[in-house]
Amino acid sequence: MRVGVISADPGHPLLSATAEVLRGAGHRVAFVGPDGGTLPGCPGGPDRLDPGPEGEDTPGPLADVYLLKARTPDALTLAARLEAQGAPVVNSAAATARCQDRVAMAELARAAGLPFAETLRTATVGALAAAAPDLRFPLVLKSRHSRRDDLVARVDSAAELAALAANRHWREEPVIVQEFTANSGWDHKLWIVGGQPFAARRRSELAPGGRGPNLPLPPAAWIEGALHVGEVFGLEVYGVDVLHAGAGVPLIVDINAFPGVRGQVGAPEALAELALRRAASGSA
Template identity: 70%
Template sequence: MTGRAARIGIISADPGHPLLAATAGVLRGRGHRVFFLGPEDGTEAADRTGPDGGAGGPHAPLSRDAPGSPRPSGAPLADVYLLKARTPRALALAARLEAAGAPVVNPAAATARCQDRVAMAETARAAGLPFAATVRQAVLGEPWAPAPDTRFPFVLKSRHSRRGDLVARVDTPGRLAGLAAAHPGEPVIVQEFTANDGWDHKLWVVGGQLFAARRRSELSPGGRGPNLPLPAAGLPAGWAATALRTGAAFGLDVYGVDLLDAGDGTPLIVDVNAFPGIRGQAGAPEALAALALRRAAARPAPARP
């Protein structure tokens, strides 16, 4: 920004997250102020990543003067907020900040769209993106069974994307029954299984800058294992363009796209994540810091209450 230091708020309960801590360090090193907001109540979170152990500036809990008029009490809005947390309360907090006039990366509505795999599939299909076909929705434990013409194997996923959600390959009715017993009442979707080489291509985009890695699919018998570096320039033709189209379709600035090679280098999207961790990618903190400053510069100086 020109003429003044930016104030950047990060909505996360984990100030020590490698990407967030490194991004905060880049911003503070350039003279900008960074603070963390706890996603559950909007109060300033403890942050020991700065040189003084502080969060780079006070921020009181959000309050409402009247219904629909949220504002931070005792401090101006930040120039931009980075929404890393994805809990319902975090999304509600981000929505209140947006209503008060603050830019949020990613917007609450776009983040929520990636939490619901039904909405995710509908958004991707509407944009003409190559997304894994969703066969049906169901609730585990309720009296349903695969139709007679169901093709095994298929992929069963929790409808609501979250840490520790259900993602499993189902090869037999017995396997389905076991999953239903282990996850009673879980809303799920059924996706067609696409034969592949067992590797996910993980593409991340930060403000238009692309990062990539390969990782064993979570459906692989041996487990996922670590991310393996993959130069973005080494991606098959058209894959980078598919990732960028995904961000435009979902309204995301910081996101991840999981792709499979569906044969002959054709990409198939199997998941979209809003603001993933992007661990171990050189240049990602700098790209995120640059994005935050671009968004902050586009907003007029915040008015004090």
């Protein structure tokens, strides 16, 4: 089988380990940049599964399946074009896009009956600071558009919000506002790879002192709900961040298409198996 990996980071631990598993079984793997070009110096050098720039003939054969790790607009455009040519893409461009806008994400999740944190407000950080007298603290701010190094912050006062708005990097950032939910201070991280669950718990990024390392968590803790997320969003590789807000009540605070799933024993093998299964089944 020929497997293409759409990512700007061929050295990512999950991706490189998955490529090693696939190549060890005799399959071809090539890393494709979000703009459609084969990445120089990536593992497996001679493999060429480059779909080429839009509008040009394909310079090499299409892969039997593509793994869409990148989530930039260019990557989504490339994935949609590959799907139009009949290539299976995991996750699909449409499913990946559903997880990019946190407003749309919350609306879809709540409409499906998932216990997702409610979006109270949308604005820029600067506009929120101007409206601080009308806000109830503490609250949680998150970048409306999910991406690497986006904003996720607990804000306890108008003064903290003003300080955030004074940061030129964040002042015009579109954000959503969620009510802060009292919890244990631990995020429950659930990852699904082709139906196989993995899980860990980690200090919340909103907790004092930062996240720290992942710690073991039995995946059965909330596996049924996590699988339902995949059905609702059409995802095959995804992560669900869950808080336990007293009395064991789970609250979903984020959903991520194709997360890193770092340090999870068996995850590269599960991803390789999923890639081969989707390649064998053909177009989505």
